[in-house]
Amino acid sequence: MKALRHDALAKAVQLSLVLATPGLAAAQDAEPGTSARQLDIVTVTGSRIRRAEVETQVPVQTITREDIERTGLSSLGDVIQEITGAGSGFNRTRNASGNDGFPADGGGTGAGATTVNLRHLGTKRTLVLVDGMRWVNESSASGVGAAVDLNTIPLAVVERIEVLEDGASSLYGSDAIAGVVNVITRRKFDGAQLSLNYGQYTAGDGRDAGVDIAWGGANERASWFLGASVQDQRGVKSSDRDRTREPVYGTGVELGSSRTPGGRFVFTDPRNGETYDLTSNAGLGNPVYVPGQPGCPAPRSDGFHCFDFATDAFNYAPYNLVITPNRRAGLFGQVRIDLSENASWYAKALLNRRESTNQAAPEPIDLGPGSGTDYASNVVIPANHPFNPFGIQLDASNIQTIRRRPVEGGPRVFEQNVDTAYLGTGVEGAFDVGERRWSWDANVAYSINRAKQDNFGSYNIRNIVTALGDPSICAATPGCTPLDIFGFGTITQEMLAYISPTFRDRSENRLGVFSANVTGDLFDMPDGPLSFATGYEFRRYEGSYDPDPATVRGEYNGVPSLPTAGAYNVNELYVEFNVPLLGPAHGGTKLDFNVAGRYSRYSTFGSEFVPKYGLRWQIADELVLRTTFAEGFRAPTIGELYGLGTRFDANIVDPCLGANWAANAANCTVLGVPAGVNQFDPQIGVETGGNTALQPEHSRSFSAGFVWTPSILENTAFAQRVDLEATFYRHTIEGAIAAPDPQTQLDLCVATLDPQYCSGITRNASTRQIETFDNRLANFNVIKTDGWDVDLTWALPETSVGTFRVLWQNTIVGRYEAEGADGSRQPLEVGRLVSDPVTRSIPQWTSNAILEWRRGPWNASWTARHIGELVESCGDATGLPACQDTPVVGQNRLGATTFHDVQVGYKADWLRGLQLTAGVNNVFGKDPPVCLSCNLNSFDGSTYDIPGGGFWYLRADLRF
Incomplete structure (x- = not known):
């Protein structure tokens, strides 16, 4: 050099x-x-x-x-x-x-x-x-x-x-x-x-x-x-611009977002113990869910299919400047x-x-453990919610992640x-x-x-959780309208009025x-x-x-x-x-x-x-x-x-998830990460x-x-x-x-197990995804x-x-x-x-x-x-x-x-x-x-x- x-x-x-x-x-x-x-x-x-x-x-x-x-x-x-x-x-x-x-x-x-x-x-x-x-x-x-x-x-x-x-x-x-x-x-x-x-x-x-x-x-x-x-x-x-219409030029949606307009729903059904990773079929408003079918990646006959990043990822690039x-x-x-x-x-x-x-692209809604806020991490969607298609209560005990890109609300504008x-x-x-x-x-x-x-175009997560929660509580809350995140084009203007204020x-x-x-x-x-x-x-x-x-x-x-x-x-x-x-x-x-x-x-x-x-x-x-x-x-x-x-979302490759696990198997096992766990999203919230x-x-x-x-x-x-x-x-x-540097800190944590690098990094007990990063x-x-x-x-x-x-x-x-x-x-x-x-x-x-x-x-x-x-x-x-x-x-x-x-x-x-x-x-x-x-x-x-x-x-x- x-x-x-x-x-x-x-x-x-x-x-x-x-x-x-x-x-x-x-x-x-x-x-x-x-x-x-x-x-x-x-x-x-x-x-x-x-x-x-x-x-x-x-x-x-x-x-x-x-x-x-x-x-x-x-x-x-x-x-x-x-x-x-x-x-x-x-x-x-x-x-x-x-x-x-x-x-x-x-x-x-x-x-x-x-x-x-x-x-x-x-x-x-x-x-x-x-x-x-x-x-x-x-x-x-x-x-x-x-x-x-x-x-x-x-x-x-x-x-x-x-x-x-x-x-x-x-x-x-x-x-x-x-x-x-x-x-x-x-x-x-x-x-x-x-x-x-x-x-x-x-x-x-x-x-x-x-x-x-x-x-x-x-x-x-x-x-x-x-x-x-x-x-x-x-x-x-x-x-x-041709160059800027994709998340990364020449990759289509392969490097898009897993937060999609039809929603992504990863949960365990207590009725059969199966874990599902589902997304709504395109062209459907409210898809019908048929319980009892095997979990992914087996094909389904209802209104959902198993999420495939290569075909289902969201192209957020055209919304940017x-x-x-x-x-x-x-x-x-x-x-x-x-x-x-x-x-x-x-x-x-x-x-x-x-x-x-x-x-920026429409602001995604993340729900379930490790979602970034107490409201989102502890969401409860009861079985009797008028738009819950799964027939079971969804909460922190069985949700791994729920993600929905509400394109109905338009892009975020600052x-x-x-x-x-x-x-x-x-x-x-x-x-x-x-x-x-x-x-x-x-x-x-x-x-x-x-x-x-x-x-404009951002959301109040407390109101989202209320609108997804007990219908009787929503009915008693001024302005609340039950929220439908299960499908394409399901969020109405009345729903948006309650969950999308102007933040100043x-x-x-x-x-x-x-x-x-x-x-x-x-x-x-x-x-x-x-x-x-x-x-x-x-x-x-x-x-x-x-x-x-x-x-x-x-x-x-x-x-x-x-x-x-x-x-x-x-x-x-x-x-x-x-x-x-x-x-x-x-x-x-x-x-x-x-x-x-x-x-x-x-x-x-x-x-x-x-x-x-x-x-x-x-x-x-x-x-x-x-x-x-x-x-x-x-x-x-x-x-x-x-x-x-404050917090920012950093693009981080987790050395303990996906194909990276094999090269770090011993230390990843010590950190509680087994083989075969894929990274949900490269964007990880970093607390600063x-x-x-x-x-x-x-x-x-x-x-x-x-x-x-x-x-x-x-x-x-x-x-x-x-x-x-x-x-x-x-x-x-x-x-x-x-x-x-967050990537360097995580790499050193996995390589050395030294507390000076690992003490601020915690993982979700069930998903093994990184939940907090100090x-x-x-x-x-x-x-x-x-x-x-x-x-x-x-x-x-x-x-x-x-x-x-x-x-x-x-x-x-x-x-x-x-x-x-x-x-x-x-x-x-x-x-x-x-x-x-x-x-x-x-x-x-x-x-x-x-x-x-x-x-x-x-x-x-x-x-x-x-x-x-x-x-x-x-x-x-x-x-x-x-x-x-x-x-x-x-x-x-x-x-x-x-x-x-x-x-x-x-x-x-x-x-x-x-x-x-x-x-x-x-x-x-x-x-x-x-x-x-x-x-x-x-x-x-x-x-x-x-x-x-x-x-x-x-x-x-x-x-x-």
């Missing part, structure tokens, strides 16, 4: 020396023909010191407004997710609600949100700033989120995005382990602009339309900007007023509304309304200390993200911040001034999740959850120094040493101190070497600390929850690299300018907060990752047909390892895709290559987005033709994939300028590779474009 990693790196570096990669680092922003060495005093993400010398000290990518518009995307999150250093995150393909349940961190599913995951270390380990200030975390209406929803920031108000791909806890505090995304808003704007955009997929669906309005100006003392944005992204149904509808409206404004020559005041405000929808409000103000200025100029600022901001989710969940996150900073030069040293920055920050976090009262009472038929509420305060001090060790007098060489430290005091667990050290060595005007080492931490979130208890004893995660980050602008290539026949940047990175996290958060993981970023920009000389520029950006992941406290390896690694409870993948090599052309009013670009191959476990598809058994038996290879985007634009001199743009993303209609283990839709939407064609768009920008 090591040789393979080095080979991939060598190939990428060799290619980068011939072609060109995006010069997106802050040091690369100069126009062709200008010098990056002539820099003014600047503020850079990754340093608090405002000096040009620190600008290339850390690896910072800058995504300009031009870069954003080239993508043809309408969401800030979608833009950031396309950079090569970003891993799997929620986006518009994440049709999550009702399928994933509630993750262990208490953050909910983030339905409708778009998040960023740098270095594949998780969205919670990437800090998001707006104009250098922390942004409020999302609230998904299913938990207290721990990451920022980038859909709360309208793309129209963004001037540029700075991405620091290095640990930065010493400067910014918790959450910056993997890096920092700093969104810089539009501040100076003269006049007005109207922007219209429209696009859709070549299949004729997924329409995305929007309008942006910007207005700004300035006078001698003030400047202002106001922006408004409305964006409407329509959904794409799974039934409208490939793209979720997402409507956003935002209003942003800021004003700056000079109070004097050396001080100014600013204020900014934002209001943003997101309306999104998720949809509608979210998410409101974000932000208000910030502050003063900033400068003063002189002798002949030295110092800068200072003081800021206060308050923001809130509040979510409401209405759930609410959650919110609040963030209050005060900060004060000062920076300047302390004194002169032989090779330059000693620069420093220092500051103080106070933060107050508050979060709550309030599920529907019926859910709290345990009456929700779906995935249960309990309320969460908590708050904590943080006080922090930081200091940073930039020390010149060598100056221009030493043959043009300049060497700077940067050191920073941050002390944090949390009301929840105590204090932390993290340092950072960096060296920047400018060997010559054209070559800079740099290296950094930093310690970092991530504090436990409100959901991780105070989540009372928070832990108030959690401690912070701790990290170590190292980077080393160079920025080279070879003067020998400047203004030559070969190039006008070439910029090459390469960075090696390494991150190590200890005490990472996580719950054990999977709580703890500080036990160790995560290690390293890799390379290699970027080039190649500006070609001007020709008679126009000017060309080639940009190419690469990330090569050398290692990713996650280990439990016992040393057990977790399944996610380089070149692998895993999907429990969310899909995550780490391609070894990702690359973005861009060819730009300009001539007069015309411009065009061609972008190639490359994703390296991946391998996944075939899981339930093992043994089926869809599983390639490559590279080994039981695994499936997702081949390397490249998507191509094209764009052309024309600028007319009308008013202050009219820019017309047309483009197609995925111009060749490349389908993503088939994923057998992905939760939905047979592809990984966090990594690939959706199947079924490309996306074309038009945009018009009018300045006046």
